[in-house]
Amino acid sequence: MRATxxxxxxxxxxxxxxxxxxxLKLLEGAGYKVSYQSTRKPGVEQALEDxxxxxxxxGGDRTVGKVLRRLERRDVPLALIPLGxxxxxxxxxxxxxxxEAILTRLADARRRRLDLGIARTAGGERRFVExxxxxxxxxxxxxxxxxxDPASRQERLQFGLKLLQHxxxxxxxxxxxxxxxxxxxxxxxxxxxxxxxxxxxxxLPLAPQAEPGDGKLDLLLVGESRRAALKQYLGRLARGEEPxxxxxxxxxxxxxxxxxxxxxxxxxxxxxxxPVARQGTVTLEVGGGPFEVLVP
Numbered sequence: 404m405r406a407t408x409x410x411x412x413x414x415x416x417x418x419x420x421x422x423x424x425x426x427l428k429l430l431e432g433a434g435y436k437v438s439y440q441s442t443r444k445p446g447v448e449q450a451l452e453d454x455x456x457x458x459x460x461x462g463g464d465r466t467v468g469k470v471l472r473r474l475e476r477r478d479v480p481l482a483l484i485p486l487g488x489x490x491x492x493x494x495x496x497x498x499x500x501x502x503e504a505i506l507t508r509l510a511d512a513r514r515r516r517l518d519l520g521i522a523r524t525a526g527g528e529r530r531f532v533e534x535x536x537x538x539x540x541x542x543x544x545x546x547x548x549x550x551x552d553p554a555s556r557q558e559r560l561q562f563g564l565k566l567l568q569h570x571x572x573x574x575x576x577x578x579x580x581x582x583x584x585x586x587x588x589x590x591x592x593x594x595x596x597x598x599x600x601x602x603x604x605x606x607l608p609l610a611p612q613a614e615p616g617d618g619k620l621d622l623l624l625v626g627e628s629r630r631a632a633l634k635q636y637l638g639r640l641a642r643g644e645e646p647x648x649x650x651x652x653x654x655x656x657x658x659x660x661x662x663x664x665x666x667x668x669x670x671x672x673x674x675x676x677x678p679v680a681r682q683g684t685v686t687l688e689v690g691g692g693p694f695e696v697l698v699p
Contacts, residue, residue, distance in 0.1 A: 405455030406435035409470055411442045411462030414486040421502045426461055426484070429506040442466050447473065454479050457509075457697075461502070463487015464533065468670050471519055471694065472530040481517075481696045482509060488559050488605075492517070492532055495600035495615050497698045508699030515698050516616025520599050521690035522669050524662070524683050529669045534603045535687050536596030537660060537667040538577060539625075539633075542570050543604065544673050563605025564641035571634045576627045580661035580684070583622050583653055593633065594625040597658050597687045604671075607640065611648050616693045622653045658687040 408430060410423060421429075423439060430437045435457065440450040442462060451458075451474050460470050461484035484502045485493035496515045498505065520531040534540070547566060576591040596603075597620040598610035610621035625633050632649050639646040660667075662685040667674055 404435050404457065405438070406430055406457040406459055407438045407440065407450050407454035408459045408461065409440050409442050409447065409450065409466070411466040411486070413443065414462040414466055420486050421461075421484075426459075426502060426506075429503055430459065433506055433509055442469060451476075456480075457482060459484060459506075461486055464489055464491050465671055467492045468532045471517075471532055474694075477692045477694055480514065481694055482506070482512075483696060488556050489602070491600055491602045491604075491606065492615075494602065494606075495613070496696050498696070500699070505699050509697055512697035512699045514695045516693035517696050518599055518616055518618060518689045518693050519691060520597070520620060521688060522674065523686045524675060526675065526683075529672075529674055530690065531599065531670045533600055533670050534596050534598045534609070535667070535669045535674075535685075536594065536623075537579065537662055538592055538596070539567065539570060539574050539594040540596060540604065541666055541668040541673050542574050543567050544668055544671065546570065560605045561641055561643075564607065564637060567605070567607065568634055568637035568641055571630065571637055576630075577663070577666060580659070581622075581624065582659045583655035584657055586653075588622075588624060588653075590624070590626055592624055592626050593630060594623065595660060596623050597621070597655075598623065598652075599689075607637075608648060610652050612652065617654075618689050618693075619654050619656050620658060620687060620689065622655055622658055623650055624653075625650060656688060660685050660687070 458479050459482045483493045483498045522529050522535045576593050578591050581588040598613050600615045601611050601613045602608045609623050613621040
């Protein structure tokens with residue numbers, strides 16, 4: 404059997420993260436002939452053209468998203484080795500444990516489906532794994548890129564939640580055209596986000612009941628009247644509590660939003676950001692068949 408290992412050795416910046424040598428040894432011990440490719444160097448596209456019988460992605464959410472947005476084939480099973488800060492994608496699928504525990508149990512793993520979302524405008528499209536929307540999360544991405552990033556994983560997660568809580572006080576609500584399937588939900592929102600998985604960013608639960616392989620997206624709309632509830636929820640999360648989710652979520656196959664430049668995000672990027680119209684319609688839906696992820 405052949406496997407391709409795509410590895411981000413810098414993921415999470417954790418000193419205990421496994422090395423290239425250790426990961427190769429584990430995969431070879433599981434019976435695979437392994438091709439290695441660093442996600443930090445050129446060659447990822449070529450590696451994805453023929454990944455063999457298994458594609459192993461070792462890294463955090465950004466690494467997983469980067470690979471899946473480029474991967475055209477859906478017939479190759481995936482194995483995720485969560486090495487990042489939040490690891491939202493792996494957690495949503497039930498992938499937990501050490502790299503050794505994951506890779507030594509692949510033969511007995513069950514398979515879970517993972518959708519890939521697509522955000523489309525008249526000027527182009529972008530794929531996403533976690534979420535896409537407008538408002539608070541786009542502001543968070545702008546500000547977190549400008550901030551000093553704490554060193555430890557837990558500090559980075561807490562920093563992100565505290566920053567979100569701070570921005571929830573300042574972010575202005577936007578008049579937004581929103582249509583989910585055949586229903587109109589247009590209004591003013593601090594946050595309008597379509598989630599493919601339950602948590603995004605710094606382990607922020609925005610759609611706790613989301614099913615990553617059901618062919619649908621979970622839509623969360625938070626208006627001005629719920630600003631206090633949003634701030635309280637974020638504050639409790641930042642303190643390490645596990646509060647009950649205080650919002651309603653709608654599941655839909657196709658979502659359309661009015662989306663101003665700089666107001667929206669797709670996964671960990673503000674989008675669109677180029678020379679496009681100041682205001683346009685973004686269509687969000689699941690694209691193509693799902694990936695299959697091995698869950699030991």
